[in-house]
Amino acid sequence: MERTIRVDRPWSWRSFFLQWEWLLVLIFLAVHVVNSLLSPYYFNADTFLQTPMSFLDKAFLVLPMTMVIILGNIDISVGSIVALSAVLMAVAYNAGLPMPLAMALCLAVASACGLLNGILMTRFKELSSVIVTLATMIIYRGIAYAILRDQAAGGFPAWYSALGWDSVGGIPIIVIAFAACAVVFALLLHRTSFGRRIYGMGSNLTASRYSGVRTDAILLTVSVLTGLMAGFTALFLTSRMGSTRPNVAQGYELEVIAMVVLGGVSTSGGKGRMAGPLLAVFIIGFLNYGLGLVNIPAQVLLVILGLLLILSVLVLNLRFRDRHPRTPPATEIAGP
Amino acid sequence: MRKLLCRALTTVALAAMLAPPAQTWAASGDKYAIVFKNTGNPYGDRQMSGFKAGIEEQGAQAILRAPDQPTAEAQIQILEQLISQKVKAICIVGNDRDALQPVLTKATKKGIKVFSLDSGVNPASRLTHVNQADSEKIGQTLVQAAFDMSGGSGEIAILSATSQATNQNLWIEFMKKELAKPKFANLKLVKVAYGDDLRDKSVSEAEGLLQSFPNLKVIIAPTTVGIAAAGKVLTDKGLGGKVFLTGLGLPSEMATYIENGVCPYMFLWNPIDVGYLGSYTATALVSGKITGKVGEKFKAGKLGDYTITKAPDGGTEVLLGPPFKFDKANIADWKKVY
Numbered sequence: 001m002e003r004t005i006r007v008d009r010p011w012s013w014r015s016f017f018l019q020w021e022w023l024l025v026l027i028f029l030a031v032h033v034v035n036s037l038l039s040p041y042y043f044n045a046d047t048f049l050q051t052p053m054s055f056l057d058k059a060f061l062v063l064p065m066t067m068v069i070i071l072g073n074i075d076i077s078v079g080s081i082v083a084l085s086a087v088l089m090a091v092a093y094n095a096g097l098p099m100p101l102a103m104a105l106c107l108a109v110a111s112a113c114g115l116l117n118g119i120l121m122t123r124f125k126e127l128s129s130v131i132v133t134l135a136t137m138i139i140y141r142g143i144a145y146a147i148l149r150d151q152a153a154g155g156f157p158a159w160y161s162a163l164g165w166d167s168v169g170g171i172p173i174i175v176i177a178f179a180a181c182a183v184v185f186a187l188l189l190h191r192t193s194f195g196r197r198i199y200g201m202g203s204n205l206t207a208s209r210y211s212g213v214r215t216d217a218i219l220l221t222v223s224v225l226t227g228l229m230a231g232f233t234a235l236f237l238t239s240r241m242g243s244t245r246p247n248v249a250q251g252y253e254l255e256v257i258a259m260v261v262l263g264g265v266s267t268s269g270g271k272g273r274m275a276g277p278l279l280a281v282f283i284i285g286f287l288n289y290g291l292g293l294v295n296i297p298a299q300v301l302l303v304i305l306g307l308l309l310i311l312s313v314l315v316l317n318l319r320f321r322d323r324h325p326r327t328p329p330a331t332e333i334a335g336p
Numbered sequence: 337m338r339k340l341l342c343r344a345l346t347t348v349a350l351a352a353m354l355a356p357p358a359q360t361w362a363a364s365g366d367k368y369a370i371v372f373k374n375t376g377n378p379y380g381d382r383q384m385s386g387f388k389a390g391i392e393e394q395g396a397q398a399i400l401r402a403p404d405q406p407t408a409e410a411q412i413q414i415l416e417q418l419i420s421q422k423v424k425a426i427c428i429v430g431n432d433r434d435a436l437q438p439v440l441t442k443a444t445k446k447g448i449k450v451f452s453l454d455s456g457v458n459p460a461s462r463l464t465h466v467n468q469a470d471s472e473k474i475g476q477t478l479v480q481a482a483f484d485m486s487g488g489s490g491e492i493a494i495l496s497a498t499s500q501a502t503n504q505n506l507w508i509e510f511m512k513k514e515l516a517k518p519k520f521a522n523l524k525l526v527k528v529a530y531g532d533d534l535r536d537k538s539v540s541e542a543e544g545l546l547q548s549f550p551n552l553k554v555i556i557a558p559t560t561v562g563i564a565a566a567g568k569v570l571t572d573k574g575l576g577g578k579v580f581l582t583g584l585g586l587p588s589e590m591a592t593y594i595e596n597g598v599c600p601y602m603f604l605w606n607p608i609d610v611g612y613l614g615s616y617t618a619t620a621l622v623s624g625k626i627t628g629k630v631g632e633k634f635k636a637g638k639l640g641d642y643t644i645t646k647a648p649d650g651g652t653e654v655l656l657g658p659p660f661k662f663d664k665a666n667i668a669d670w671k672k673v674y
Contacts, residue, residue: 150499
């Protein structure tokens, strides 16, 4: 199939408002309206300030996953990285390492896991990222189990739980941390040559390589960033739980990929923006919370999330197919 | 065409979000919530139905919740939602003893009465704990059953729920203590396997036990999901009469395996009654009749009078009663009940 990227597309109000992100904004607002109608306990300051605490831990993973998917790759090892780094942090702390150092170790281990993913992907180019991260997903989780077996580890100092539960000036610490990370990632992706190269590689890896882009270096950087963010998730998740087990963050990879795809990032690479997945994080988070407030069973939530996902794929596909023939050929670059 | 389709899809999306008719909040009366370990657990469904019946006969409203995965993370999210709904009491069947402490403390600070049921949380997170039966007695009963089935000697294994499941761990601890007695010197506990209360994992753990220990004589599964999975594995492999199964199981699920001899007998209490007792504990805590201290008494509807006692973990608990034995003679009647 032929893939195209448009360059120098003329700006118009029409194309601005026809963007997927606007539909997400509408869905986001609809979620709030529906939730407020369903439950009298929904629309208040507590909801907007406190609720993000419970769903933002995995949102850190959405940021690098957006880059990974724009690259045309996928990373299913992130949940296992969270588990491994959290387990090592707990074990190191219980072995006598001071907590700040244990936290640094958590981030270091997670980054190293990401780096290993990156090295494997750049060394064995014939393997797809799914296969590589499937293997490391099993390995990382396996190591976590080998270390702790079926036990939990915890007993962290009291101040550490503040990370996941406390607020500064009314705003939860986790929200502040996430906002900071989101700004950095958005700037990286949309305002730097690094970001532009990610799009380039996602659209046409071969062309990028022949244009002198150091594709391996970029892939490695994104992999390390992915690991680092998994470390952040581990820090906040463990803080909220007060202890950790080898089976934490199970299934996070799929939830995160779902958020990125709902955010309008194409799994074939090269398309999508940071704003979409960010909106998707809050759509899914608040939807979950709102439906939980009216005690809708867990399975129904899964069905609704699945439907939203299919909807996003359908709409994006329709938009693309419809507009394709109308794009003037002069402003296209054909991809393989 | 495109616009039309987009519009149609948006409508569908909105309709999908509006569709589940959720009028639970609209009813009047105080709200009492129970949070079970995970969905799709027949034992949990019975327990929640008992809680619901007890709360509703007292004229209040019951909220029944369970996450789709048996994890503490998922329960934390549900607990946050219940706190926002300003429920009167939360009855938690914990997936982890300690990990729920921060969120349960938050609930307590907001004036919600928090207590655990069946699978406990640590004493600092709860006012009291509603327990099915004396944990020590359960441990002793199961070891005695294994002793009788094996003829007094041989290898035995335990197939449990998750490694963090509080009640199972306590029973296993008491089983080990019992096994240390000279009477059971010839019974050798070769492994404690964890099926996580998931059907498929329990099946593969049971198969693993049979493969690793060909001389295995008895499997003790102190969890309803585990025992049913082991019953199926032993039946499928035609090991009835060679490897015996006992533990804690639901009569309706275990009838086949008790009738075909794979499981000569097993034990359980009535999970509906456990939930029912939980509902009266909840209302007694909210009305101030009890505060969770040792010696306090209250009446639990049709079940009669109960007294709060000291729990082995340092907190307090309310005990439902002794475990009940199900065998070939009575299973036909009980399988219709629960």
